[in-house]
Amino acid sequence: MRHLLSAGDLSRDEALLILDTARELAQVSGRSVKKLPTLRGRTVVNLFYEDSTRTRISFEAAAKRMSADVINFSAKGSSVSKGESLKDTALTLQAMGADGVVIRHSSSGAARRLAGWVDGAVLNAGDGTHEHPTQALLDAYTMRERMGRLEGLRVAIVGDILHSRVARSNVLLLSTLGAEVTLVAPPTLLPVSVGAWPCAVSYDLDEVLPKSDVVMMLRVQAERMQAAFFPSAREYSRRYGLDRDRFARLPDDAIVMHPGPMIRGMEISAEVADSPRSTITEQVTNGVSVRMAVLYLLLGGSESAIGN
Amino acid sequence: MSQTTTYLLRGARLLGGHPTDLLLRDGVVAAVGAGLDAGDARVVDAEGLIALPGLVDLHTHLREPGREDAETVASGARAAAMGGYTAVHAMANTDPVADTAGVVEQVWRLGRDAGYCDVQPVGAVTQNLDGAHLAELGAMADSIAGVRVFSDDGKCVSDALLMRRALEYVKAFDGVIAQHAQEPRLTEHAQMNEGVVSDRLGLAGWPAVAEEAIIARDCLLAEHVGSRLHICHVSTKGSVQIIRWAKSRGCDVTAEVTPHHLLLTDDLAESYDPIYKVNPPLRTAEDVRALREGLADGTIDCVATDHAPHPIEAKETEWSNAAMGMIGLETALSVVQHAMVDTGLLDWAGVAERMSAAPARIGRLGGHGRPLAVGEPANVTLYDADATREVDPTAMVSKSANTPYRGMRLPGRVVATFLRGVPTVLDGKIQ
Structure with a gap:
């Protein structure tokens, strides 16, 4: 594994290695000194072309806990705002000797393009409406920790599948890991060829919920209704929002996930978001461990992750 | 580009058919047939090449x-x-x-x-x-x-x-x-x-x-x-x-x-x-x-x-x-x-x-797309269908290089192009 561009590039063994390594590294977060020397002397650049406090901070914390030098490069206030191309930025980072570049970009495929221009490892931290592989890894990690398994786990992913990089990465990774995914959305928010994806599809959330071990709610931007994807926020919420009544239809041990940022009252009600069966803050914690694991496996070489 | 040269295309396969000669003079096809007399014409060896309008x-x-x-x-x-x-x-x-x-x-x-x-x-x-x-x-x-x-x-x-x-x-x-x-x-x-x-x-x-x-x-x-x-x-x-x-x-x-x-x-x-x-x-x-x-x-x-x-x-x-x-x-x-x-x-x-x-x-371009026949405008392309080439974007005559065929092997090569009897391309080179 030289880059992490798509969750679909991971074999089952590679994905499990990342999850196992993340579990090992999670121990560090419980220590009083949350720092490992593993990536000392390595430089990780966070190249963020899109606002994303959550993901950027998570990657930054992960790299710093491994003792890497971290450079934050955000599109605002850098040469990018003066019209520098992605390629020229890539060549600059290359010249500065970046060992790894974490990129978040609004264009699908930007991470793949970057990988063609730099020698270092490229980590896709979200590219347009394409993929967000570390989100899928932290989601899988969270499911495995909570439910004890991934094989045969029934996962419903609900919301704006069409525009969601989280959904794309999750479908690919979860199918590799043996989970059974069902996508739930109004037909307008599903890709036309979704039938070719390795998952089931339903338009009816109430029918899917009793048969789900995990329900993952995706953010639905209200501006989608301007483009007629659905008639109104209220109607979306009525048909696809996870409120208390719907929550009650889930099996007793089922969990509720959300990659954030969430819109309370739109796709998820406050009482569901704050319920003990919601894993939303756990996902954030796990995100750091999973990103540490990915950085270690891409940049760390052969030494053991935690050391002796 | 000389306006006066007469060209004899020797042995070209008209539309991929049997070999024949084509005489281009004064902007038109002056003669078509096997074994034409070259006279003062410059002879282009077109053996094996396909002649297209x-x-x-x-x-x-x-x-x-x-x-x-x-x-x-x-x-x-x-x-x-x-x-x-x-x-x-x-x-x-x-x-x-x-x-x-x-x-x-x-x-x-x-x-x-x-x-x-x-x-x-x-x-x-x-x-x-x-x-x-x-x-x-x-x-x-x-x-x-x-x-x-x-x-x-x-x-x-x-x-x-x-x-x-x-x-x-x-x-x-x-x-x-x-x-x-x-x-x-x-x-x-x-x-x-x-x-x-x-x-x-x-x-x-x-x-x-x-x-x-x-x-x-x-x-x-x-x-x-x-x-x-x-x-x-x-x-x-x-x-x-x-x-x-x-x-x-x-x-x-x-x-x-x-x-x-x-x-x-x-x-x-x-x-x-x-x-x-x-x-x-x-x-x-x-x-x-x-x-x-x-x-x-x-x-x-x-x-x-x-x-x-x-x-x-x-x-x-x-x-x-x-x-x-x-x-x-x-x-x-x-x-x-x-x-x-x-x-x-x-x-x-x-x-x-x-x-x-x-x-x-x-x-509605009257002077183009005409048959390769006597009296017609001498607009002719000679093409070697047996050649192959690897497409090299840097070798394009166009000012731009955005070809999707970069590195692909494609058949054929244009050997010569004549515009009203005047070669714009000869021996595969722009004139």
């Missing part, structure tokens, strides 16, 4: 005026000659737009001054391609450029009433509207063919129906008002079916297909390399099959390159920021040989019809 492109972007960094009329005309073309239609979406007699005459003069092939300007249908107000079509038709093909190419004339009026209006001077069929609302932010690949890659889709719906509408409109309609760069199986149906009803519609749509498919976008980004987008293998069949059976009348030069920086970027389009003049004949001739779908007479006679007829 000079190719005609109905759809070329020469970028001048406005984007001379990508191509000029002169550089594009040289690229055309290298590809075996003796006439090209220069599309109107320049800056300023070719929507007045002044601009089309400028392009026409630049072409005549360059001299490598006849540059026939296409006029815009609407002012500044705004899709709302008809340009002065009559003035362009009456100008020295003698415009007969009108197109807002790059943009669709999507307003049905305006399209009807344009179709009707150009009847007065035997014009044709060449439609870029793309329903704009169905293709907002569209990046590539909508289907399995776009859904996986997370790139906004350009659905086939956005092309097909406009073609169906315009065929019915053209039939209703009794006008001539041409469809640019047909790219889907459904479009071929609709055009076949319209022709069977007697609609006066013609259509073109690009070389790249005859060969390349949307899965090339997996690399996110925008060298494969083009409008209309590359489609599926099923579409490619239907386009080849449509070209073979005459549903699609001709091959047109949609040669679209762009500077390097317009392509060395993220997919969604990249320009749409690919160059094609210097590879068109090779791609057509590969996709149509080597597959048995078309013979060389068929190639001459689809790449020379038909586009000249549609564009």
Whole structure:
């Protein structure tokens, strides 16, 4: 594994290695000194072309806990705002000797393009409406920790599948890991060829919920209704929002996930978001461990992750 | 370029048939037959080479005026000659737009001054391609450029009433509207063919129906008002079916297909390399099959390159920021040989019809697309169908290098091009 561009590039063994390594590294977060020397002397650049406090901070914390030098490069206030191309930025980072570049970009495929221009490892931290592989890894990690398994786990992913990089990465990774995914959305928010994806599809959330071990709610931007994807926020919420009544239809041990940022009252009600069966803050914690694991496996070489 | 030299093409296979000699003198074919006396003529050894009437492109972007960094009329005309073309239609979406007699005459003069092939300007249908107000079509038709093909190419004339009026209006001077069929609302932010690949890659889709719906509408409109309609760069199986149906009803519609749509498919976008980004987008293998069949059976009348030069920086970027389009003049004949001739779908007479006679007829270019017979204009392309070459973007005569065939091995090579008896290309080199 030289880059992490798509969750679909991971074999089952590679994905499990990342999850196992993340579990090992999670121990560090419980220590009083949350720092490992593993990536000392390595430089990780966070190249963020899109606002994303959550993901950027998570990657930054992960790299710093491994003792890497971290450079934050955000599109605002850098040469990018003066019209520098992605390629020229890539060549600059290359010249500065970046060992790894974490990129978040609004264009699908930007991470793949970057990988063609730099020698270092490229980590896709979200590219347009394409993929967000570390989100899928932290989601899988969270499911495995909570439910004890991934094989045969029934996962419903609900919301704006069409525009969601989280959904794309999750479908690919979860199918590799043996989970059974069902996508739930109004037909307008599903890709036309979704039938070719390795998952089931339903338009009816109430029918899917009793048969789900995990329900993952995706953010639905209200501006989608301007483009007629659905008639109104209220109607979306009525048909696809996870409120208390719907929550009650889930099996007793089922969990509720959300990659954030969430819109309370739109796709998820406050009482569901704050319920003990919601894993939303756990996902954030796990995100750091999973990103540490990915950085270690891409940049760390052969030494053991935690050391002796 | 000497105007007086007589050329004897020795042993050329006329339209791929038996070897014969062709004598080109004073701009016309002076004699055809085996064992012609060379006299004072310069002899070109054409043994094993196929002689075709000079190719005609109905759809070329020469970028001048406005984007001379990508191509000029002169550089594009040289690229055309290298590809075996003796006439090209220069599309109107320049800056300023070719929507007045002044601009089309400028392009026409630049072409005549360059001299490598006849540059026939296409006029815009609407002012500044705004899709709302008809340009002065009559003035362009009456100008020295003698415009007969009108197109807002790059943009669709999507307003049905305006399209009807344009179709009707150009009847007065035997014009044709060449439609870029793309329903704009169905293709907002569209990046590539909508289907399995776009859904996986997370790139906004350009659905086939956005092309097909406009073609169906315009065929019915053209039939209703009794006008001539041409469809640019047909790219889907459904479009071929609709055009076949319209022709069977007697609609006066013609259509073109690009070389790249005859060969390349949307899965090339997996690399996110925008060298494969083009409008209309590359489609599926099923579409490619239907386009080849449509070209073979005459549903699609001709091959047109949609040669679209762009500077390097317009392509060395993220997919969604990249320009749409690919160059094609210097590879068109090779791609057509590969996709149509080597597959048995078309013979060389068929190639001459689809790449020379038909586009000249549609564009009303009297001096092109004529048979290689005594007294006809000496526009000739000599082609070595047995050669193979690896496509090298840096070796292009075009000012731009955005070829999607980079590194591919393609059959055939243009050895010589004659424009009214004068070689523009000889021994594979621009003259």
